[in-house]
Amino acid sequence: GAGVSQSPSNKVTEKGKDVELRCDPISGHTALYWYRQSLGQGLEFLIYFQGNSAPDKSGLPSDRFSAERTGGSVSTLTIQRTQQEDSAVYLCASSFGLAGGPSPDTQYFGPGTRLTVL
Amino acid sequence: AQSVAQPEDQVNVAEGNPLTVKCTYSVSGNPYLFWYVQYPNRGLQFLLKYITGDNLVKGSYGFEAEFNKSQTSFHLKKPSALVSDSALYFCAVRLQGGYQKVTFGTGTKLQVIP
Numbered sequence: 001g002a003g004v005s006q007s008p009s010n011k012v013t014e015k016g017k018d019v020e021l022r023c024d025p026i027s028g029h030t031a032l033y034w035y036r037q038s039l040g041q042g043l044e045f046l047i048y049f050q051g052n053s054a055p056d057k058s059g060l061p062s063d064r065f066s067a068e069r070t071g072g073s074v075s076t077l078t079i080q081r082t083q084q085e086d087s088a089v090y091l092c093a094s095s096f097g098l099a100g101g102p103s104p105d106t107q108y109f110g111p112g113t114r115l116t117v118l
Numbered sequence: 119a120q121s122v123a124q125p126e127d128q129v130n131v132a133e134g135n136p137l138t139v140k141c142t143y144s145v146s147g148n149p150y151l152f153w154y155v156q157y158p159n160r161g162l163q164f165l166l167k168y169i170t171g172d173n174l175v176k177g178s179y180g181f182e183a184e185f186n187k188s189q190t191s192f193h194l195k196k197p198s199a200l201v202s203d204s205a206l207y208f209c210a211v212r213l214q215g216g217y218q219k220v221t222f223g224t225g226t227k228l229q230v231i232p
Contacts, residue, residue, distance in 0.1 A: 004161070031217075042122075042208065043162075043222040056219060091161060097217070105150055105169075105212070107220065109161035 002026065004110035006092050012116045013082055021077045021113045023092030031097025032075050033107060034067060038088040046090075049075060050097055082117045089114050120145040122211050122223035130229045131199045139194040139226045141183075141209030151192040152210040152220070153183055162208060168192060169214075179203070199230045 005024045013019050025032050034046040045059040049069045060066070064082075069075040079086055093107035121144045131137045143149060150169055154162040166177025173185040183194045192209060206225045212218040 033220075035222075042224040043210075045219055045221075048217065048219070050217065055217065058219075093162075106152075106164050106167060108164065109154075111159075111161045 004092055004094055004108055006090075006110040006113050008113060009111065010114045010116075012118065014118050015084060016081055018078065018080045019082055019115065021079075021090050021092075021115070023075045023077070023094075023110060025073060025075070025092070025094030026108055027073075029094035029096055029108070030072060031095045031107075032069060033093045033095075034075070034077050035091045035093065036088045037091055037112070043091065046077070079115075082115075084117050087115055087117045120149075120211055120213065120219075120221050122209050122221055124207075124209055124223035124226045126226050127224075128227040128229060130231060132231050133201055134198050137196050137199040137203070137228065137230070139207050139209075139228060141192045141194065141223060143190050143192060143209070143211040145211055145213055148214045149211050150214055150218075151183070151185060152212075153177065153181070153192075153194050154208045154210065154222075156206040156208065156225070158205075165194070165207075199228075201230045201232050204228055204230045 007022045032049040035043040047067050048056040051072045052069050064080045067077045089112040091112045093109045095107045123142045152167045153165040156162045166175050168175045168185045176182045208225045209223040210220050212220045
């Protein structure tokens with residue numbers, strides 16, 4: 001079946017512009033996660049969705065970052081007034097989560113969006 | 119706070135030799151432990167996980183990992199390395215029960231030399 005997809009695969013933007021990153025999770029997965037991967041760093045947790053609600057937003061680094069999820073499916077991560085330090089690969093993952101199903105804890109990752117802020 | 123340490127930034131091993139990628143963790147409770155692999159320009163792929171039961175966990179592509187509670191370790195192993203195993207490997211931990219945040223290590227680059 002289809003895996004997690006993300007778009008765009010690459011995004012180059014100018015400092016101060018807003019960007020939107022999209023994630024399409026695996027069908028049936030109720031949990032969705034956003035991470036940020038910077039060079040030489042591990043994965044930095046940003047936000048977790050269960051259905052359309054976000055019970056854990058503790059990883060969002062500033063109020064310039066926001067995310068939403070609609071219809072329990074597609075999610076959009078928005079970064080306003082981008083800064084050069086926002087440059088990273090943004091990864092989305094999904095899992096069955098609290099809805100149960102096989103291996104509810106196992107997260108399946110998309111290929112990521114490489115964001116470059118000039 | 120929970121944490122994961124991968125003490126080696128890079129591991130080099132000759133093709134056909136056994137490989138070990140080290141991981142230690144810190145968590146206040148019973149853990150779930152994971153290994154993921156990231157091939158160049160691709161997302162992370164799940165390799166294996168420890169939930170409970172047998173301390174030796176077998177996963178994809180011939181990899182296995184041993185949960186050692188006393189040493190708080192979860193090292194990844196393979197008896198015979200392949201060049202195609204060259205990739206970035208991440209260890210991750212979370213607490214058992216309900217929703218719990220997953221903490222990832224910084225990754226270890228495995229280079230298998232022909």
